[in-house]
Amino acid sequence: MNIPESAPLPNETRVWDPVVRIFHWSLVAAFTIAWLTGEEESRLHEFAGYVVIGLVLIRVVWGFVGTKYARFRDFVYRPSTVLAYARDILAGKSKRHLGHNPLGGMMVIALLLSLLAASVTGLALPDAKEGTGPFAAITASTSVTAPAVISKAVADDDDEGAEEAWKELHEFFANLSLLLVALHIAGVIVGSLVHRENLVRAMFTGRKPV
Numbered sequence: 001m002n003i004p005e006s007a008p009l010p011n012e013t014r015v016w017d018p019v020v021r022i023f024h025w026s027l028v029a030a031f032t033i034a035w036l037t038g039e040e041e042s043r044l045h046e047f048a049g050y051v052v053i054g055l056v057l058i059r060v061v062w063g064f065v066g067t068k069y070a071r072f073r074d075f076v077y078r079p080s081t082v083l084a085y086a087r088d089i090l091a092g093k094s095k096r097h098l099g100h101n102p103l104g105g106m107m108v109i110a111l112l113l114s115l116l117a118a119s120v121t122g123l124a125l126p127d128a129k130e131g132t133g134p135f136a137a138i139t140a141s142t143s144v145t146a147p148a149v150i151s152k153a154v155a156d157d158d159d160e161g162a163e164e165a166w167k168e169l170h171e172f173f174a175n176l177s178l179l180l181v182a183l184h185i186a187g188v189i190v191g192s193l194v195h196r197e198n199l200v201r202a203m204f205t206g207r208k209p210v
Contacts, residue, residue, distance in 0.1 A: 011209055011210055012207040012208065012209055012210060013098065013207065013208060013209075013210050014206055014207055015069050015098050015099060015202060015206060015207065015208045016069065016070075016202065016203060016206040016207075017066065017067040017069075017070055017206060018206070019058075019062050019066060019067075019070065020059075020062070020066070020067075020069075020070045020206075021203055021204065021206055023055055023058060023059050023062070024203055025203075026051070026055055027052065027055050027056075027059075027115070030048050030051040030052045030055060031048075031052060031115065031177065031181070033045075033048040034048035034049055034052065034119075034122075034174075035174070035178065038174065045122075046122075046123065049118075049119040049122045049123050050119075050123070052115050052116075052118075052119045053116065053119045053120065053123075056112050056115055056116045056119075059112060060112065068099075069098065069099035069100075072109075074099050074100070075097075075099050075100035075101075075102075075104065075105030075108065076105050076106075076109065077102040077105060077106070081102050082102040082103060082105075082106050084102075085101060085102040085103055086102075086103060089103070089190070089194070092194070094194060094195075096195045098208055101191065103187060104187060104191070107180065107183065107184050107187060110180055111177065111180050111181070111184065114173055114176045114177045114180055115173075115177050117169075117173040118170060118173035118174045118176075118177050121166055121169045121170040121173055122170045122174070124166050124170075125163065125166050125167060125170060188200065197209055
């Protein structure tokens with residue numbers, strides 16, 4: 001599925017289509033808003049969570065029907081390939097990829113899963129507190145869905161225990177997402193320096209040097 005764009009410069013080629021770029025920067029904005037309003041039980045925080053879920057679902061669909069470099073099959077590699085690429089990075093001999101490199105592809109999947117988990121557990125919190133809503137049936141069985149290693153409150157049968165367990169799950173995935181974002185930024189910086197290309201600019205323009 002191709003989306004019309006202006007022609008690239010002679011020494012450039014199209015890599016990131018408009019859907020990927022809009023998704024990327026919209027997700028940056030939504031996660032930033034969600035993080036900054038995380039200490040408040042605000043409508044804005046809740047809305048940001050819904051936006052993140054919507055964006056992640058769109059990206060998953062686009063990962064199957066989108067353009068070449070947007071598809072999962074282009075950047076999801078075997079663990080052995082990811083480890084080999086990591087060793088090459090450390091040795092200073094990593095191969096350049098027009099799309100996501102093996103580590104970058106792994107980061108995309110990890111971020112999508114972590115952000116989706118953070119958003120869903122956050123939206124389940126009101127249902128755990130009130131016992132109603134679309135997530136009520138799930139939050140009622142916290143002892144099954146919440147790992148005990150994350151929260152001792154899962155052993156409680158009362159509503160407060162369930163609410164506390166889901167709150168800790170939400171905070172766990174939110175903090176994990178922030179850590180992954182930091183690693184992603186570090187990877188972008190390293191990739192830009194190693195291969196002498198501006199990866200941030202490429203996510204704005206959609207183009208990379210040939």
